[in-house]
Amino acid sequence: MQMLLPPSLQALLEALERLPGIGPRSALRIVQALLKKPDLLRQLSHSLEGVIHQITPCPVCGFWTEGFCVLCTDPARTEPILCVVKDASDILAIERIQTFRGRYHVLGGILDPLSGVGEKDLRLVQLWDRLRRESYEEIILALGTSPEAETTAYYIAQQLADWPGRLTRFASGIPVGSDLEYVDPLTLARSLRERQPLSL
Ligand SMILES: [Zn+2]
Incomplete structure (x- = not known):
């Protein structure tokens, strides 16, 4: 059926199908809806x-910016705590609960050898650099609860064995395998408040 489509529509469909959570049927529905609403399409x-x-990603924290990072330049972020997250969208989830006043570091993924994601694919060098330049008393590893997230947290903890501050993680309560953005704000707030030391 798709061979009937004009090339530009076919290309749009194929691009949509590559997005997470969108299969061929959803892609077709989206294209149909867009064609009915030219304003929305524009x-x-x-x-x-x-x-x-x-x-562009902020060169310091990795959050999305238009050349100016609202997080890194916020003078109200005075808590000496660095929260390390997997993706920029995790920052939005934590900011939604409005209690964290420290700073963030986006890794850009987690270690996943089976999918070919190694140390060099993450913003780890930038993290070590920051810890040399900036002063923190605590690092929260808020990487989620999947086995890969655990491995990544322990890898970072090993690399930071000589770092003098505290290493913590969110308290249990976050469903295994969940991304932070899907965790309800109350659970996330409790996990942050009752965070636990991370020991090797
Ligand atoms: Zn930043």
Whole structure:
């Protein structure tokens, strides 16, 4: 059936199908909806152009910026705590609970040898650099609860064996395998409040 489609539509469908959680049927539904709403289609195109040309990761924390990081430049973030997360979207989940006043570091993934993700694919060098330049008393490893997240947390803990501050992780309560963005804010707030020391 898809061979009937004009090439530009076919290309859009194939791009959509590569997104997480979108299969061929959803992709077709999205394309159909967009074609019925030319304004939305134009807005989407405009937004995508904006993201392509203006969004870059903050060279310090890794959060999404348009050349100016609202997190790294926030003078109210005075707690000497660095929260290490997997993805920029995890920051949004933690910020939603409005209690953390430290700073963040986005790793950009977690160690996953089976998928070919090694140490060099993560923002680890930037993390070690920050810990030399910036002063923290605690690092929270908020990487989630999957086995790969555990491995990554222990890898970081090993590398930081001589770092003088405290290493902690979120308390239990976050469902195994969950991304932070899907955890309800109350559970996340409790996990942050009751965080546990991470020992090797
Ligand atoms: Zn930043």
